[in-house]
Amino acid sequence: MWLKGVQQQCPTRSEISPCSCTLKKNGLDILCEFTDQQHISTAMGVLKRKEFVIFYLKLRHNNLRKLPGFIFLGLDIRHLTIHNSSLSTVEETSLSSIGKMLTQLDVSQNSLTTVPSSAYKSLHQLLILNMNHNKISVVHAKAFLGLDTLEILTLYENKITSIEDEAFVGLEKPTSGAFTIDSSTPTLRIHLNEHPIYVLPN
Structure with a gap:
């Protein structure tokens, strides 16, 4: 969605280089x-x-070993x-300012050893989260709390060896029927090691 009254135009390459x-x-x-x-922060500025x-x-x-607040x-x-x-x-406040706009987040092929739950909790519009190819071994309880969309x-x-009880608590089923087991049961689709897990509504 465009911002009303704001004309979109790229900054010059020299302004945001590299x-x-x-x-x-x-x-x-x-x-x-x-x-x-440092260069990324300058470009964001x-x-x-x-x-x-x-x-x-x-x-x-x-x-980019650390995503700063x-x-x-x-x-x-x-x-x-x-x-x-x-x-x-991923610092707790690194994503909080974009939580109302961000719909897709891809942090694949990095060195995360745990789900950065405190940073994710403000992402109230997120639809797709890709954490493939990291080093996560345990999905802790309430790891995705707040990601209700x-x-x-x-x-x-x-490297997942353990999924704690209530690991996926707080994840609500999607409002559309895009992902279903049958024609009347909307679900959230979770993929772990090539096999989808379907979280059924209560």
């Missing part, structure tokens, strides 16, 4: 590759100066990808 921008129908597509936290709709923010192949403060991000960037720590959760290729 990141790049492409203008899409629904907003900006920002790509930052082969860089580090430039983007905060105007009311951009960032439909895609793709942070790939970076040295409030790094996206002042930004409107709809789809966020942090892929293959050595990410191991989530429809697809993927955890392929982790």
Whole structure:
């Protein structure tokens, strides 16, 4: 959705270097590759100066071991990808400022050893969460509490050996019938190691 009265236009390459921008129908597509936290933070600072709709923010192949608090403060991000960037720590306040806008989050192929529940709890519009190819061994109780709109959760290729009781508590079934076992039973679809688990409504 466009911001009313705001004309979308990419910042120049020099303003957000080493990141790049492409203008899409629904907003900006920002790509930052082969860089580090300092350069990414600088680019985010430039983007905060105007009311951009960032439909895609793709942070790939970076040295981004920690996602610091409030790094996206002042930004409107709809789809966020942090892929293959050595990410191991997601601070509690790193995603809170975009919780009302973000619908898809991809943190695949990183070094997360646990579900960063405190950072996820504010993502009240999230539909898809991809945590494939990390190092998660235990899915702890209430790991996804607060993600009440989530429809697809993927955890392929982790090191999961234990799923605690109430690990998926708080995940509500989707309002649409997009994922069903039969024609009348909406479900949440969870993928663990190639096999989907269907969480039935109570």
